[in-house]
Amino acid sequence: MxxxxxxxxxxxxxxxxxxxxxxxxxxxxxxxxxxxxxxxxxxxxxxxxxxxxxxxxxxxxxxxxxxxxxxxxxxxxxxxxxxxxxxxxxxxxxxxxxxxxxxxxxxxxxxxxxxxxxxxxxxxxxxxxxxxxxxxxxxxxxxxxxxxxxxxxxxxxxxxxxxxxxxxxxxxxxxxxxxxxLALPVRSTTVMPASTVRPSMWSEAAAGAAWLARHRVVGGLALIGALASVGYMLPFSIFVIFVGERLGLDGVGYGVILALSSIGGLVGSFTAALIRSAIGYRWTIVASLLTGAASLVALAATDDAIIAAILLAVYILHAVVWGICSTSLRQRLVPDSFRGRVNAAARVLGLLGLALGSLLGGLLAVVDIAVPVRAGGIVFVACAAIAFVLFRPGGLHDCRNGGASS
Missing domain, CATH: 1.20.1250.20 (MFS general substrate transporter like domains)
Structure with missing residues (x-):
């Protein structure tokens, strides 16, 4: 449609x-x-x-x-x-x-x-x-x-x-x-009176970050996003080594397994809206995060390339479903006048999570190449627990205008 x-x-x-x-x-x-x-x-x-x-x-x-x-x-x-x-x-x-x-x-x-x-x-x-x-x-x-x-x-x-x-x-x-x-419609912007002193750029950026911190649901989503970024980079910062040492694949095999995993993402892209419509944002997000956790824990335990490709596709499916739901919720709940700044503040948290996950992934890989992959799964379990509490029954009043419960 x-x-x-x-x-x-x-x-x-x-x-x-x-x-x-x-x-x-x-x-x-x-x-x-x-x-x-x-x-x-x-x-x-x-x-x-x-x-x-x-x-x-x-x-x-x-x-x-x-x-x-x-x-x-x-x-x-x-x-x-x-x-x-x-x-x-x-x-x-x-x-x-x-x-x-x-x-x-x-x-x-x-x-x-x-x-x-x-x-x-x-x-x-x-x-x-x-x-x-x-x-x-x-x-x-x-x-x-x-x-x-x-x-x-x-x-x-x-x-x-x-x-x-x-x-x-x-x-x-x-x-x-x-x-x-250029074919998009032009958005009307509010013209400030000449006598009005516009706040500084950093003051406006701080206002967006403060709005994010105050909003229980959107702020919680940003926290989950930051933790999920850590969980993502823990395995993927060393994944090329994991593929070589544990799965016995060369550079071509590494490229193939990544390409095949994208099929899971496509499935997630086309099914996220249907799943959310059927079971709601709460259970869609929790289930997707737990799916990501299970796929990483299982991936850490296998040395079979075909099984690993399937598990990686399942992982990418979870990441896409989670990403669509979190983006849609933020778009529903953030006022238009704050949307750019809230997006930016959430993005900063995500980038910091990626940096931290990359650092930890390299350190944990010294112990064993499977440890960062397993640790990523544990992080996603924590993300699912936060989401379960964030969208607890009766606690969705922050979403009443966004329809987050449906």
Missing amino acids: SLGRSFSVLWSANAASNLADGLAFVSIPLLATSLTDDPRWVAGLSTLYALVRLLVALPIGVWVDRVDRRTILVVANVLRGVAVLALAICVQAGVGGLILLYVAYAIVGTLESAADNAASSLVPSVVPKERLDSANGRISAAQLVADEFAGPPLGGFLFALAAAAPIFAMGGLWAVAGLVA
Whole structure:
């Protein structure tokens, strides 16, 4: 069933942007290795990307609430496209080198944060509340197809043709995403009287964080999201080693098992709304988190590659269902004027969780390569317990306007 023209436009812009992200996932590291054989410089790109997104999250959240979100989405994507096309021209000409790649990647990370927050904040304004689960499911499905199935192999193929080819494609796709977003409706913004002194950016960011901390349900979801990020990175920070040592797979096998796991995510994208409609947010979230816990504990105990692929698909299914439900609830419950800042504050918690999980994963792997995987399962049990209490019967009054109980 159609979700309307505006959602179709937003979905199309997201899909083009996601395909560019999938190209970047493969082509940027490949480009880095063509410029240096020092693994520290190659790994440093991921570190830079994470740090940039963490540093800009809160200021971007303020701007998403201050400015027309369509404008932010258009400008962020077009500027990403221009920056990457400039990088592609330099690569083609053989100038700039590794430092230019770092600068371009920092720009891409900053603008991606802006585009992602604006797009998520736009969804409730183009889709009825009762259809948010379906809308987020379709967005998630497009992201999985573009990021996991289409983007990486296409990026590798284009890089084999010419180092600059996937970079040109990325820039073009991001520019197209920005131009498509021009068809979205313009949001009316409140014009402040000239005599009114606008609060500082950090004051407004703090107000968004304070709103998140005060709201029992949305704040609880952010806490679960931060813990789930720890649980995710515990196994996945060392998963390539786990696949080699425990499952006996080489690099090709590692890629295959990750690609197969995405099938679980697609199933979750198309079933999340149906499951939530049948059993409600409380039990959907609790069941999905427990499913994630069980899949990781079982994964830590197996050395069979086929069983591991199935368990990983089940894990990705849980992650997608949990992500759709938490995003839809936040979109339902957060006032429009706070949506960008609350998204940003929740994102900061999630990024900190990813950093902590990555650190702990490396430390625990020294004991045994299966320990971080098992520990991730334990973290998800804790997440499920928090969700069970958060949505306890009679405790859903914070969701009365969002329909969280249904």
